[in-house]
Amino acid sequence: MRFRISAAVVTGAVVLTGLSAPAAQADEKPAGFSKAFAAKPQGDISIGDIKISDVSLNGGKPVIVGTTKEKKVTLTFKAIDNSGVNVAFAYLWRGNDPQDPQGFFFADSGEKDVKCSGSGKKTKATCKMTFTIDPSFDLSNTDAGGGWRVMAAAQANDGNVRAMYKAKSFNLNRGSQISINAAPEPVKKGKDLTITGSLTRADWESGKYIGYTKQPVQLQFRKKGAKTFTTVKTVKTGDSRALSTTVKATVDGTYRYSFAGSSTTAPVTNGGDFVDVN
Structure with missing residues (x-):
């Protein structure tokens, strides 16, 4: 899978990108940046007074991925420095040690830096990157859940650098589907109404929804x-996916099943089934 990358690549991705000083300082700043990694390999990097704030991935919502369709998520953050902001870089990773990630995604721009908009002097520049996640290529079921992080970095025009390994945390969730059917329809008042359905979720390894x-x-x-x-x-799904329960029919109305989600799977609610009670 393409996000299984060695620790050397993770560190090198930042050290070797254009997050280095302008030409006049080229001999000084990259060495300092590399030295910062060596001195504090699991910590953030801060050279000078550049700052990063307002980090947002997917609008703050969990990242939900189905079985076959690619999922595109947008990362934005602000960077500010009194000399103006030059470039930015980011990736997504999972785990506690950035030198030994359990999962890893580069942005669609790859290992290249991106220019941030509005990078005038003493103003907040807006840095924006898109990530494309392909479940048929990128994911296994064990990748679902929390522990995912955003690494965000920016460089100022004067060579100042800020890199935050845990700039934001997020969940990567398996998509889910739920169905419902009420029978018989119509039903006489006071009679039993059987409500059936099923709950399935994306299996990233088979490319199908499973119980x-x-x-x-x-x-x-x-x-x-x-x-x-x-x-x-509250009804529990059976050993496959099935939902089934009975209620007494009283008045006309709509029944629906609603799943609140789990640590690995997205919440889902169906549109419901209207029942006419005679």
């Missing part, structure tokens, strides 16, 4: 004319 077993799912109901759903009961 998510033994998970709590809420059965919810909204009376005809009402605006909100209320929870009727």
